[in-house]
Amino acid sequence: MSIEFDSTSLAATEEFLNRNYTTMRIGNDTSGPVRSTVVRERLGDVNLDRLDLGFDMSYDAEPLGRICLCEVETGWVEENYHDAGTDYFGSGEIAVLTPPDLPYSGVIHTARYRITMFDPADLTRVAEVEAGIPVELTGHRPVSVAAGRRLAATLAHLRQLVGDYNGQVPPLVAATATQFLAATVLDTFPNTASAELTATDRADAHPAALRRALAYMEGRVHDDIAVGDIAAAAYISVRALQLAFRRHLGTTPMAHLARLRLQGAHEQLTDGKGATVSAIATDWGFGHPGRFAALYRRHYGRSPAATLGDRPDPPDTAG
Incomplete structure (x- = not known):
């Protein structure tokens, strides 16, 4: 189900943002009139929003609890980061707008931009980490220009999916697309998921574990499963699972x-x-x-x- 909002009222805009994002206070940093338009589409649990603000909107907000990606089309965004000071994003740039567990503030300077939000747990589901160890992003800018372009292409693909299905994306398609998004985000931004294989991982990557993993996958091929689920079913770590697939099949579990x-x-x-x-x-x-x-x-x-x-x-x- 999509959401559409169009208003010339600062109070109505603040109420909408509080209802659909998080608790926040906003202000008009210009002397001109307020104009705000928001369109939201959904891909499973992923929110794909397009915002058009015709004024300089300052904001002071509580934590979102979501990974929040921002793509600036026109204008510019000023965001205050607790660990990195203030940063600025202009047309064509993409960034993580705010850490999911921290309050945030800044100014949207008469901008048209897109926001994509999803559950931080989706990062952990696709990462090569042990169960129960959450993955966190440690930087808000892409590791390279090429990585940013790949992420932008992935986000465009998600929006196209929503259009192709007239907003009614089948659950398995949405789940697969969400995993693809999470994996691309991990490839785009610095994060805590990178680590070396241990001696135990190498010892556990044996054919018996691989057979358990294959049996689990074949029995749940229609289900929304991720690499962590497969590793748990095989009684090995995610890294050992990845190594077993590379060593014995020359591929990855998700491939x-x-x-x-x-x-x-x-x-x-x-x-x-x-x-x-x-x-x-x-x-x-x-x-x-x-x-x-x-x-x-x-x-x-x-x-x-x-x-x-x-x-x-x-x-x-x-x-």
């Missing part, structure tokens, strides 16, 4: 899960039974038909439409 889902889609396409390519792709967690078709062709050497259309004629039952 193998995607391959299992692609195989399931292939079997359903081969069987047919009146389904469309788009419906089958969605059923197996592939949200973008074009990307699904390209992946399918790379693995099977033909398009999914060709497989679906190449069904044998029914047997002749005439006596």
Whole structure:
């Protein structure tokens, strides 16, 4: 369900922000009139917001409790960071707007910008860390220009998904996209997840553990599972799981899960039974038909439409 807000009232804008973000006080740092527009779309538990503020809005807010990514389209944003002072973001820049567990303040300087918010626990689900150890971002700017561009492309892909499904993204597609977002964020910003393999990790990356992991994945291929869930089922650490897959299969757990889902889609396409390519792709967690078709062709050497259309004629039952 989407949310739309359009107002020329500072009080109404503050009430909306309090209701949909967190408790905050805002002010108008200019002498001009207030104009604020907000549109929110949802991808599972991820909020994809576009804000257009026609005035300089100062804010002093309580913690969001969410990872908050900010992409500036026009204007500029001034954010006060507890550990890094004040930073400024202009057109074309992307950053973490605020740590999830700290109050925040700053000024939005007559800007049009996008905010993407998601649960910090999603970072831990996709990271190579032990269960119960939360992953935290340790910097608010991308580690490189290229990393920032990759994140921007990922966010554009998420917005396209919402549009492709008219706002009704199937749960497995939304869950897969959320994991992709979290993994991209970890690749984009400094964080606490990087660590070296231990001797125990190396010893645990044996075939028996791999078999337990594979059995778990094959039994839950339609479920929203992450690397931490697979490691727990195999009774090993996440890093040992990653090593086992690299050592014995030459891949990663999540890449193998995607391959299992692609195989399931292939079997359903081969069987047919009146389904469309788009419906089958969605059923197996592939949200973008074009990307699904390209992946399918790379693995099977033909398009999914060709497989679906190449069904044998029914047997002749005439006596």
